[in-house]
Amino acid sequence: MNLSWTQRRKLTGLLFVMPTVAFVTVFFIIPLIMTVYMSFHDWPLFGERAYTGLENYQELSKDRQYLKSLDFTFRYTALVTPPIFILGFILASLVRHNIPYIGIFRTIFFLPVVIGLGVSSLLWTWMLDDRIGIFNKILLDFHLVPKAQLFLGRPNTAMNVIILSVVWKTVGFTMILLLAGLQAIPDELYESAEVDGAGYFRKLFYITLPLMRRTIALALILSVIGSVLSFDQFYIMTRGGPRNSTISIVFWIFNNSFTYFKMGYGAAMSIVLLAILVALTGLQLYVLREKE
Amino acid sequence: MAATSLRPNPSGHSQQELRRMRRRALLALRYVILLVLALLFLFPIAWSFINSIKLPSEALAVPPTYLPSEISLKNYEELTTYGKIGIAQHVYNSTVVALITVLGSIVLSTLGGYGFARFNFPGKNVLFVMVLSTLMIPFQSILIPLFVMIVQVDLHDTLFGLALVYITFQLPFGIFLMRNSFLAVPQEIEESALLDGCSSISILYRLMLRLVLPGIVTVAIYAFINSWNEFLAALIFMSDQDKFTLPVFLTTVRYGIWGDVNWGALQAGVIVSIIPSLAIFLALQRYYMDGLMGGAVKN
Numbered sequence: 001m002n003l004s005w006t007q008r009r010k011l012t013g014l015l016f017v018m019p020t021v022a023f024v025t026v027f028f029i030i031p032l033i034m035t036v037y038m039s040f041h042d043w044p045l046f047g048e049r050a051y052t053g054l055e056n057y058q059e060l061s062k063d064r065q066y067l068k069s070l071d072f073t074f075r076y077t078a079l080v081t082p083p084i085f086i087l088g089f090i091l092a093s094l095v096r097h098n099i100p101y102i103g104i105f106r107t108i109f110f111l112p113v114v115i116g117l118g119v120s121s122l123l124w125t126w127m128l129d130d131r132i133g134i135f136n137k138i139l140l141d142f143h144l145v146p147k148a149q150l151f152l153g154r155p156n157t158a159m160n161v162i163i164l165s166v167v168w169k170t171v172g173f174t175m176i177l178l179l180a181g182l183q184a185i186p187d188e189l190y191e192s193a194e195v196d197g198a199g200y201f202r203k204l205f206y207i208t209l210p211l212m213r214r215t216i217a218l219a220l221i222l223s224v225i226g227s228v229l230s231f232d233q234f235y236i237m238t239r240g241g242p243r244n245s246t247i248s249i250v251f252w253i254f255n256n257s258f259t260y261f262k263m264g265y266g267a268a269m270s271i272v273l274l275a276i277l278v279a280l281t282g283l284q285l286y287v288l289r290e291k292e
Numbered sequence: 293m294a295a296t297s298l299r300p301n302p303s304g305h306s307q308q309e310l311r312r313m314r315r316r317a318l319l320a321l322r323y324v325i326l327l328v329l330a331l332l333f334l335f336p337i338a339w340s341f342i343n344s345i346k347l348p349s350e351a352l353a354v355p356p357t358y359l360p361s362e363i364s365l366k367n368y369e370e371l372t373t374y375g376k377i378g379i380a381q382h383v384y385n386s387t388v389v390a391l392i393t394v395l396g397s398i399v400l401s402t403l404g405g406y407g408f409a410r411f412n413f414p415g416k417n418v419l420f421v422m423v424l425s426t427l428m429i430p431f432q433s434i435l436i437p438l439f440v441m442i443v444q445v446d447l448h449d450t451l452f453g454l455a456l457v458y459i460t461f462q463l464p465f466g467i468f469l470m471r472n473s474f475l476a477v478p479q480e481i482e483e484s485a486l487l488d489g490c491s492s493i494s495i496l497y498r499l500m501l502r503l504v505l506p507g508i509v510t511v512a513i514y515a516f517i518n519s520w521n522e523f524l525a526a527l528i529f530m531s532d533q534d535k536f537t538l539p540v541f542l543t544t545v546r547y548g549i550w551g552d553v554n555w556g557a558l559q560a561g562v563i564v565s566i567i568p569s570l571a572i573f574l575a576l577q578r579y580y581m582d583g584l585m586g587g588a589v590k591n
Binding site for chain 2: 020031
């Protein structure tokens with residue numbers, strides 16, 4: 001082989017990245033193209049596939065459960081985001097300064113993040129049970145409710161308790177992101193504001209929040225994307241009930257594709273989901289760009 | 293201003309002292325709030341643990357008891373024979389999938405990260421953008437074709453097939469992190485070795501690996517925790533109950549696939565599946581946070 005040194009370096013570099021590129025191509029790029037392709041077909045797991053053009057997409061607009069799922073997913077996202085942010089911000093403010101033992105508290109608030117959402121949903125389902133759940137036990141013992149509540153059995157309370165469990169599970173993540181943003185603000189700004197006689201809320205609205213705009217935007221988008229994609233909590237805690245009121249988009253894609261095996265139809269729904277998420281990510285990139 | 297702050301107030305304290313007392317009271321209040329919140333955050337895990345060590349009959353009591361009348365490991369014992377094959381098989385399944393994912397992610401991210409950081413070759417930028425752009429595409433939206441492909445090559449119901457998918461999910465983050473780790477190593481360290489005629493792979497293996505070890509640890513932690521906890525893909529790719537990973541198996545316990553719901557055993561299972569992630573996180577917290585800051589904030 002008569003390759004020059006530079007040529008050999010080029011070849012070596014290419015060889016180093018080849019395995020990664022191969023993986024990403026086979027397990028990401030090809031499936032992505034296939035999703036588009038499948039969405040134009042009637043595609044059962046076994047048996048004949050048939051090209052159906054835009055039929056799957058037309059069916060979407062008539063699928064009442066799909067529209068209900070879109071509505072539910074966005075409503076859930078709109079309801080779960082504020083508590084995550086408000087509590088996340090409170091926690092970040094509480095653990096901001098390096099006072100003794102603060103590391104322990106940061107760790108404790110973050111702990112639920114490393115537990116799987118599937119397992120945490122199981123844990124909460126059991127705590128919320130009407131017969132052997134601890135919540136009903138405490139509420140009954142303190143005479144706060146006349147009889148045991150079926151928290152997961154009614155649409156409104158189901159939404160609320162699922163939100164409670166997800167806030168517990170994910171707020172630590174938002175806390176850490178906001179903490180990084182808070183700690184990046186120089187103390188002198190607060191000190192000079194105090195000299196000028198600014199109180200807590202003036203400092204919050206004129207220093208903290210404006211300077212954390214980027215961090216908040218990033219944490220917000222990550223949290224919204226996570227909520228739009230949620231599945232585990234609904235599949236495990238309510239199985240989509242009561243009366244199909246808690247079926248998220250991913251849940252409905254899952255049902256169509258892997259229970260009814262209407263995979264072409266599921267693919268069409270995935271494309272719509274993808275469009276929503278690309279729009280959200282585009283927003284994320286736009287927000288992060290102003291950094292300079 | 294100076295005059296007022298020196299004037300003693302009726303209680304005999306100077307204003308400075310008062311301010312110090314106020315600050316101390318606020319600090320105490322902060323600790324009280326922190327403590328209450330910490331107890332609330334720990335409660336679900338602690339409550340699950342307490343119930344897992346009750347006697348199985350007590351764990352099923354209606355209404356539940358607050359504290360176990362007797363401490364017992366019976367729930368854990370019952371798990372070993374629970375379902376079709378007992379929990380050990382599912383712990384094994386989850387462990388194998390997690391280990392393959394960790395190993396695969398480390399090898400691919402290290403090689404790829406090194407290639408992208410230190411070499412120039414045609415199409416490098418395009419390939420790098422291609423790898424990173426997959427961060428934008430949630431795996432939930434490509435699960436259907438992935439399933440079709442995996443079935444086609446007969447890798448469904450295999451731990452290896454699931455691990456292959458997990459490795460792919462880890463790659464964008466791993467490549468990004470490892471490329472940055474390699475970029476942080478001064479170029480001069482390699483140059484002398486290159487001049488001595490060492491091959492690229494031996495430089496990577498003998499010299500660089502040690503220097504980028506923190507990055508590798510971070511990639512490994514994320515690969516482990518994410519694959520250990522993942523639910524949706526594991527649910528879809530496995531139909532053979534013997535191959536269920538731990539979270540999927542526990543869901544079948546909760547839905548009483550094996551008869552009445554055994555809540556005590558379920559809580560023992562929850563504890564078993566929480567422990568590895570918690571232990572790894574607590575032991576290697578610094579690396580985990582590095583990944584969070586490097587991966588989530590900066591990309």
